[in-house]
Amino acid sequence: MLHDRSGHLLQSLLENPAFRCWAEGRCAEDGAMWEKWAAAHEDGQAILRQAVEIVRAVPVRDEHLTDEYIQRKVSDALQAAKRQEQMENSRKKESFFPVFLSGWNVAASLLIVVGLGFALFRIYHNAHPTPKAAEANLPANALKEVANTERPFKYVQLPDGSSVVLHRNSTLKYPRAFTGKKREVYLTGEAFFEVTKDPDRPFLVYAEELIAKVHGTSFSIKAVADEKEITVAVKTGKVSVFSERASPTLLLTCNQQATFERTGAKFVRSALKSPVLLNIPIENQEFTYSETPAATVFDALAKAYGVNIVFDAPSLAHCSITATLGDEPLENKLKWICTILEAKYTITEDSITITGTPCN
Structure with missing residues (x-):
């Protein structure tokens, strides 16, 4: 069944420049990293496969769509897919979609039909922050x-x-x-x-x-x-x-x-x-972690980049991270970490704030 956590993971993948680079075939060397990601999440292989299909299905670029518009449309499409599946299950009738389509296929179909040209989040790849x-x-x-x-x-x-x-x-x-x-x-x-x-x-x-x-x-x-x-x-x-x-x-x-x-x-x-x-x-730091406490990872990033990272230590006390973050810019590292932790981040000029739910 299409559920909120899976939807969150799918959307996080689509918004991740490192993932899109791999899904589009431009960063083939990162395949092992994304296989590890899939193995670390429930239904990870299905979510990863569907995200790749979405990325490759919509090659259109549209430089005029805003980040907010793209995010809203993705959210709308995922919610529509969820409602569609719930309606079909409640009716207990043969789905309008072919039997082999899962909830994720429904989401992908809706995303494509929405036709955003989506720039497929490639806009995100080329997007520029709004000036102050x-x-x-x-x-x-x-x-x-x-x-x-x-x-x-x-x-x-x-x-x-x-x-x-x-x-x-x-x-x-x-x-x-x-x-x-x-x-x-x-x-x-x-x-x-x-x-x-x-x-x-x-x-x-x-x-x-x-x-x-x-x-x-x-x-x-x-x-x-x-x-x-x-x-x-x-x-x-x-x-x-x-x-x-x-x-x-x-x-x-x-x-x-x-x-x-x-x-x-x-x-x-x-x-x-x-x-x-x-x-x-940062010149000789590797950013490779194996079941490393989240607090340790945040401290390492803060020291490497010269920024202040604020996070809720009690909530993230039991969270750990297994990842190789490589030479990606700091924001890409944050996106990857927050995808793992199902957390969010905000960046100001000199400070980064991490918020998330407690880990089990």
Whole structure:
């Protein structure tokens, strides 16, 4: 029977960028992780299979639909599927839908018929947060500037969901919305990046004379204005680095580093035992957990990203997490954790609040 918990899990999957990336075939290497997810939940295989069918069934993009509209339509469709099943069960008659269709097939059919073009939550993948009221009247192409002048490191969330951990005495400038074919940010100082995967829109970091181009990976950049070198160190994935003053372009992979010597305008590549460049926790943290208490996981995330995570310790005291979170940005990690815990989160500039029901 279609029930609230299953509906919640289905909706959580559809809203999860990491899941959609795998379901669409763009992150095939994550298959084992989603099989573990299915094994950890009641009816997990059926829910996972149905979510994949929904993602693949509606390829239409519609950049004008809002997040709220999509969420409301998904909720409406799931509720309609639930009512449909209850009506059919009460009548004890042969269903209008073929016998082999489960409640989840009904939900998928309704979602498709609703025809949202759904952008199928791909809109979520490309969505941009609504600017704060104080910024609403600024030009669409205005750059927002975040400077870290006091803390050892500071968390910055970009409009596409990418994470930046900004080192002390560093500044990051970025558009209030990534609207073009490229996602471009400007760094002075030192920062660690976890970039949301989007093959259609490359991510570029302009750091003094160096440019780093990525599609989705984690890496550090050190580009201090008065220093002789600019350095990039890759934790996961691939990063291309280049400069108008030097050639050729270097392609860096996991545990590789490139140093741009500003005086001679040349790149030097080197291998690393670990991708530590800025000496901040997130550079060598793995985010792999096996039946780990939720409080321990939240504390680790808070220390890695330099944010304050508030949660109801008594309610989550008996909750544990088994997951490999990888190099996904912080918000993706939160979505995954909250899916496991059936919890919710809210993000403000410097704080994250987790709310949920007690674990059995």
